[in-house]
Amino acid sequence: MSSIGYESWAVDLADVGPIYPFQGSEMLMVALGVIFWLGWHRIQFVRESEHLERAKKRALDHEKVQQSVERY
Template sequence: MSTIGYESWAVDLAEVGPIYPFQGWEIAMVIVGVLFWLGWHRIQFKRESEHLERAKRRARDHADIMSNIERY
């Protein structure tokens, strides 16, 4: 099976044109790549925000504990 549309390489490659796989799919691949990239950034943003919120809560709890310990 050929992804570039040629059954035989016994041709003059100077006249063939593009010989890379999946020719004609460039725009679709760019769109899929950009959507993947944006989705990945969205997922990372949500996960990092949750992580920072947990860290902030732990820091507050730690500060409360330390302030209570220092009172006694």
């Protein structure tokens, strides 16, 4: 209970106000969440771009295309 500043719950909770832990650090939590979210999107963008670039190179490999056409 020390994280919210009360030592006893024997009070009228209507007068207490917020009773969740880490009160006052909401902006820090939001900032960390946004930074994590943007970082995750950046990592995904880089990985997917690399994957698509490799797929494009494989699809445009003329020798493999020619071999697959000659088979049929």
